[in-house]
Amino acid sequence: MRNWFLVLVLIATGVASAAPTAAPVSATVPRDTTLTVWGFVWTADWLESIAPGFEAAHPGVKVNVERFEYEVYRDAIIAALASGTDVPNVVTLDPMWAGDLIRNGAVMPLDGIEDQLNPADFVGGWELCQDEGTQYGVPADLDFNIMFYRKDLYDPAIAEAGLDTFPTNTEDFIKVSKLISNEDTKAILLAQSDYYAWYQGFLVPYGGRLFSDGEYAFASDAGVDALTLYNRLVEEGVALLWDETAEGNPMPALTNGDVLAIMHGSWYVTELETAAPEMKGQWGVAPMPFGPTDRQYHAATGGSCFSIPVAATDQDLATEFLVYMEQPEVMATYYTVVGGVPALKTAWDYLDLEAVNDYLGVPLAKLVTEWAPGTVGMELPGNEMSTAIADAIYAVTAEGVDPREALETAVELSPELE
Amino acid sequence: MTNSVSYRDDIKVQMWQQLRERRSRLWEHSVPYIFIAPFFIGFIAFQLFPIGFSAYLSFHDWNPFIRNGIAPQNTVLDKYAGEWGVIDLDDDLVTKEVVMKDGTTKKVTVREESHRIIDDDTFKHYQNLLKDDRFLNSLMVTMTITITCTLLGTTLAVILATLLDAVPERLSMILRAVFFMPAVTSVVVIAQIWKQLFNTRYGYLNQILEVFHQSPKDWLSSPDTALLATIIMLIWAGLGWDSLIIMSGLRNIPRELYDAAKVDGAGLFQVFFRITLPLLRPVLVFVLTTGLIFLLGLFAQVQLLTNGRPKHTTETVALYLYSQGFENQNFGYAAAIAVALALIIFVISFLNYALLGRRMEY
Numbered sequence: 061m062r063n064w065f066l067v068l069v070l071i072a073t074g075v076a077s078a079a080p081t082a083a084p085v086s087a088t089v090p091r092d093t094t095l096t097v098w099g100f101v102w103t104a105d106w107l108e109s110i111a112p113g114f115e116a117a118h119p120g121v122k123v124n125v126e127r128f129e130y131e132v133y134r135d136a137i138i139a140a141l142a143s144g145t146d147v148p149n150v151v152t153l154d155p156m157w158a159g160d161l162i163r164n165g166a167v168m169p170l171d172g173i174e175d176q177l178n179p180a181d182f183v184g185g186w187e188l189c190q191d192e193g194t195q196y197g198v199p200a201d202l203d204f205n206i207m208f209y210r211k212d213l214y215d216p217a218i219a220e221a222g223l224d225t226f227p228t229n230t231e232d233f234i235k236v237s238k239l240i241s242n243e244d245t246k247a248i249l250l251a252q253s254d255y256y257a258w259y260q261g262f263l264v265p266y267g268g269r270l271f272s273d274g275e276y277a278f279a280s281d282a283g284v285d286a287l288t289l290y291n292r293l294v295e296e297g298v299a300l301l302w303d304e305t306a307e308g309n310p311m312p313a314l315t316n317g318d319v320l321a322i323m324h325g326s327w328y329v330t331e332l333e334t335a336a337p338e339m340k341g342q343w344g345v346a347p348m349p350f351g352p353t354d355r356q357y358h359a360a361t362g363g364s365c366f367s368i369p370v371a372a373t374d375q376d377l378a379t380e381f382l383v384y385m386e387q388p389e390v391m392a393t394y395y396t397v398v399g400g401v402p403a404l405k406t407a408w409d410y411l412d413l414e415a416v417n418d419y420l421g422v423p424l425a426k427l428v429t430e431w432a433p434g435t436v437g438m439e440l441p442g443n444e445m446s447t448a449i450a451d452a453i454y455a456v457t458a459e460g461v462d463p464r465e466a467l468e469t470a471v472e473l474s475p476e477l478e
Numbered sequence: 479m480t481n482s483v484s485y486r487d488d489i490k491v492q493m494w495q496q497l498r499e500r501r502s503r504l505w506e507h508s509v510p511y512i513f514i515a516p517f518f519i520g521f522i523a524f525q526l527f528p529i530g531f532s533a534y535l536s537f538h539d540w541n542p543f544i545r546n547g548i549a550p551q552n553t554v555l556d557k558y559a560g561e562w563g564v565i566d567l568d569d570d571l572v573t574k575e576v577v578m579k580d581g582t583t584k585k586v587t588v589r590e591e592s593h594r595i596i597d598d599d600t601f602k603h604y605q606n607l608l609k610d611d612r613f614l615n616s617l618m619v620t621m622t623i624t625i626t627c628t629l630l631g632t633t634l635a636v637i638l639a640t641l642l643d644a645v646p647e648r649l650s651m652i653l654r655a656v657f658f659m660p661a662v663t664s665v666v667v668i669a670q671i672w673k674q675l676f677n678t679r680y681g682y683l684n685q686i687l688e689v690f691h692q693s694p695k696d697w698l699s700s701p702d703t704a705l706l707a708t709i710i711m712l713i714w715a716g717l718g719w720d721s722l723i724i725m726s727g728l729r730n731i732p733r734e735l736y737d738a739a740k741v742d743g744a745g746l747f748q749v750f751f752r753i754t755l756p757l758l759r760p761v762l763v764f765v766l767t768t769g770l771i772f773l774l775g776l777f778a779q780v781q782l783l784t785n786g787r788p789k790h791t792t793e794t795v796a797l798y799l800y801s802q803g804f805e806n807q808n809f810g811y812a813a814a815i816a817v818a819l820a821l822i823i824f825v826i827s828f829l830n831y832a833l834l835g836r837r838m839e840y
Contacts, residue, residue, distance in 0.1 A: 135804050142542035142809075160807045166543035252699065253787065305785050306698030307677055318679065370543060443805045454789050475806075 094122045095377055096148040100133040102327075102398045103152045103200065103364050109397050114384050121377065140369075141166045147371045149378040152364050153197060155188055156256060159440030162191045168368040168375060170195045176383045185403025187437030189365040197365030198382045200391075201327075201400030202428060204361040204435040205261045207248075208328055209321035211344030213240050214247075226346035230289060233349040237298035240320060246300035249310055249319040250293060252457065253303065253450040256362070260438065261323050262286035264360040265351025270439045276474055278449065279467035287463040289350060291456045301457055311335045323348065325362070326428050327399050333419040340419050347431045358431070360438035363403060401428040448473040529820070535813035536603055542809060603814035613815065615790055616798040617822075623709060623794065624773040631713045632765055635720035636758070640750075642721065643728050654725070657718035669782030672711040673698070698784055701791040708783055708792050715779070720765050727761030728754070763834050767827055774823045795819050 095114075099107045104127035111123035126148065128136055134157050140147055141161070153161065161167055173195055179186045185199025209226065217239040218226065227233035237247030251257045259270070266289075268282030277283075293299035300319045302310045313319045315336045322328070332343060347358045366385060368378045384390060391402040392410035402408070413426040441449075451473070452466035607613050638657065642650050660668060675683050676697035684694035697707045731754065739749050755762075777796035780786065786793030786801070793801075795815065803812030 138804055138807070144542075157805070161543070164541055164543050164807055253789070303699040303788065305787050306673075306696075306704070307679070308673060312680060443807075447801075447805075451789055458788070 092120045093374060093377065094124050095150070095374065095381060096124045096126060096146075097150040097381070098126050098128065098133075098137070098148040099152045100128045100130045100154075102400075104128070106200075106394050106397045107152075109393060110385065110390050113390065114381055117384070118377075118380070123381070137161070141371060144371050147369050147373070149368065149372045149374055150381055151367055151369060152200075153189075153367050154364060155362050155438055155440055156446065157443055158189075158197070158365055158367075159191065159442050162196050162440065163442070166370055167196045168370050168372070170197070170368070170379065170382070173198070173379070173382070177386050181406050182403050183405055183432045184361040184435045184437045185363055188361065188363060188403075188440075189367070190437075191440055197367035198386050199403040199437075200364040200366065201394055201398065202361050202403050202432050202435070203325040203327070203363035203400060204359040204432070205257065205323040205348055206326060206359075206428075206431065207321055207323055207346045207348060208332065209248075209344050209346065210317075210342055212342050213320050214344065226344065227349045228347075229353045230350050234293070234296060234298060237293075238296065241298045245317060246319050247298040248293065248300070248321040248323075249302050249313065250290065250299045250323075251304060252301045253454045255441065255446040255449045255453070257323060258286065258290055258449070258453055259441075260360045260362065261348045262290055262350055264357050264436060264438070265348065265355045267352075267356065270441060270445070271477070274477055276445070276471045276477065279464065279471045283467050284464045286351075287453065287456055287467060290453065291463065294457055315339065326401060326424055329417060329419055329424060330399050337419075341421055343420055345420060345422065345424065345427060347434065356434075357436045358434045361403070361432075361435040362438050363400070395425060401425050401432070405429075442475060445470075445474040532813045532816050535810050536817045537601070537810075539602075539810045540813075603811045604818070606811065607814055607818055612790060612793070613795070613798060616793045616795045619705065619790075619792060620774060620776065620794045620796075622705065623712065623776060624770060626709050627712045627716070627773055628766060628769050630709075631716055631769065632720060632762065634713065635717055635724050635765070636762075638717060638721040639724035639728055640754070642725055654718075654722060658722055659718065660715045661719040661722075665778045666782060668711065668715055669779060672707070672714075673783060676707050699788055701788050704784055704788055704792050708780060711783060712773070712776075712779060716769070720769070723765055724758065724761055727758050731757045759834070763831065766834065767830050770826055770830060771823055774826065775819065795822075 097107050097111075099105075104125055107123075107125045108127075111125055114123050115121055133152075134154070137151055137153075138161075153167070158167075177198065182199060184202060184204070186195075188199050189195060189197035207226065214226070214236065217236045218224075220239055221227075221232065221236045223232060223236065227236050241247045263269075263278065263283055263286040266282040266286045268280055268286055269277045271277055294301050300313065302313065302319075304310065310319070310322065311331070314322060314332075324331075326345070329343075329345075332339065349358075351358070366382055368375055368382070372378060386404055388404060388406040389410050391404045391407040394400055394402050394407075395411050401411075408425075408429055411425055413429060414423050415425065416422060417424040448470035449467075452461075452463075452470040455461035455466040455469070456463050642653055642657075645653070675681050678684060678694060678696050678699065681697070683697065687694055695703050697703050735753050735757075736749060739753055744752070775796050776794045777800065780792055780794050780797055781800070784792040786797050796819065799812050799815040799819065802808045802815060
């Protein structure tokens with residue numbers, strides 16, 4: 061019995077002496093920690109490409125990029141943040157649904173981020189990640205709608221209309237598009253019940269806003285004009301209304317020649333190139349032409365925001381990661397990996413802006429940077445509000461409801477603002 | 479002395495024997511419960527508890543993102559605080575009358591220093607449900623789908639089962655396998671196939687219509703046809719499964735009854751309505767009940783095919799519930815919708831059994 065006791069004491073002594081002792085904290089001591097970053101599809105591609113650089117600068121830190129398909133990503137974020145377990149340190153947010161998460165207190169305000177990143181270095185994207193003046197994220201790319209058009213068919217019509225370039229205002233666009241539209245072919249595709257397309261390419265150019273002084277502002281004269289134009293394009297027979305939920309991807313309509321132009325971010329060139337490689341050289345790009353001639357903006361810019369959940373651990377490290385992302389040489393890789401032009405202007409110095417996009421035959425990145433000053437960061441909608449606006453678009457275009465009446469109904473259906 | 483010792487020993491032995499017998503009986507009675515315990519543990523943890531929690535949530539505004547002491551101060555979070563996610567602020571709670579934005583007064587609990595309101599209206603969600611046009615619309619859509627698919631689908635399944643029972647066995651086997659294939663096909667695949675068929679510009683259905691000189695239809699993007707298209711897909715998807723179950727019921731009907739009916743000179747319809755249908759009743763009740771429960775809670779098929787569009791004309795209650803919870807992040811209201819749906823399913827299932835299930839003939 062005594063011998064066993066002595067053996068146990070010896071073992072315990074050995075274990076205690078092998079245990080690590082506390083050491084003073086030192087900046088040079090590596091932190092054994094994992095930083096989990098969530099991204100969907102293309103943002104995950106980019107996050108994976110920049111992770112090694114952050115790991116090299118932060119010994120002991122492992123960046124774990126978790127990738128999701130876009131369709132399930134929002135649900136995954138909500139479930140994770142609501143459960144409070146295994147919450148990622150950094151998340152990618154889509155501006156279409158980021159607003160509700162921010163207003164529900166799920167995302168951390170980035171107090172003091174302006175001390176580390178200069179908002180003046182960004183074009184449009186900085187405001188994208190704000191709510192009521194508070195910064196909740198840092199932007200990735202400039203994602204404003206531009207016109208992808210069949211230049212082999214548009215250019216003759218543009219010349220016939222007496223213009224030198226792609227139309228830059230509504231009336232010129234309608235004049236040109238009528239020359240190339242008929243019963244089977246339409247000049248442009250408009251998405252049915254698509255709040256995002258209407259907001260970006262129509263409401264903002266007309267000077268409209270979603271919110272103003274704590275009230276909903278989209279039922280203003282600007283909103284009515286924007287919705288009236290949206291419907292007018294359909295009524296004048298130059299636009300094909302496409303319900304993507306019902307009809308699926310509109311690419312067949314583009315490749316078949318049923319529709320000759322579509323509005324999308326500059327990234328859409330990769331979609332066209334994949335789906336229609338045989339149409340190389342047939343497509344041109346131009347800024348959105350809709351709105352008054354003296355409009356300040358031709359589009360609003362969307363894109364992704366990288367943010368930190370309130371329930372995340374290691375928030376300081378997560379903030380370091382956000383700052384790292386927005387280093388010019390790091391953010392420049394967003395273009396090479398994803399094809400999106402960064403919202404960070406200083407990153408443009410690291411891009412070969414003169415490089416010609418092989419599919420389009422134009423220096424796409426350079427064009428986007430030239431058009432970017434004519435955009436503004438989009439306001440973050442709430443989902444109920446965007447659904448109500450989508451219903452208003454449907455009511456006007458499919459049911460013939462008066463635009464003002466439809467937008468006022470949308471205001472009534474939207475949740476009360478605080 | 480010796481006698482009393484042996485008597486005490488006898489008592490002890492008897493007591494131990496009784497104890498062993500009781501333990502043995504207890505063990506015998508316990509064994510079945512031990513075998514079914516894993517199921518019930520899972521049922522309680524993953525079904526009963528969430529159901530109870532949902533019911534609890536339905537009486538509150540719940541913001542699951544709030545974490546004690548971490549919530550940012552510049553968002554009005556107390557609107558969603560409720561009892562579950564209360565922020566651990568230092569303010570005292572007091573109950574007072576507050577003038578709301580619309581001019582009405584309301585008794586609410588207020589954080590005294592910050593003057594932020596915690597909504598005390600326990601039945602608010604249920605009251606809003608009755609006034610919510612979109613919920614009432616979704617209820618109408620769900621009922622339309624349920625009644626149409628149940629009645630029409632079951633009728634077609636009975637006819638199909640009868641035909642499959644009448645053809646030679648080998649042919650019946652092949653046809654059964656063919657008709658049953660949708661039941662073993664992924665919902666996603668089925669929805670995508672029908673989306674292609676219903677496509678306005680390139681779908682086969684419109685091309686067939688054009689062959690017969692009919693104008694093409696906006697199957698999925700028109701409010702006049704979107705619900706019909708959804709019902710067609712659902713009936714097609716469920717036909718094989720229902721007919722297989724009904725066929726098993728048909729084969730359990732004693733053949734002698736048909737022989738006797740034949741001898742008595744009964745016609746086809748008389749045989750069907752006087753013998754087949756009544757004896758098929760238990761199976762039909764099962765098919766109807768399971769069909770009702772499935773259709774009342776319909777979600778995936780509709781989300782994949784139309785996502786409730788156009789303009790909510792195909793939005794079921796379950797889809798609206800998902801929209802409120804995961805899109806609008808109104809979790810308390812979504813929970814109230816879930817409870818309302820569960821009650822509706824319970825009542826309808828009960829009525830179905832009460833009206834059709836009793837006095838079954840065997």
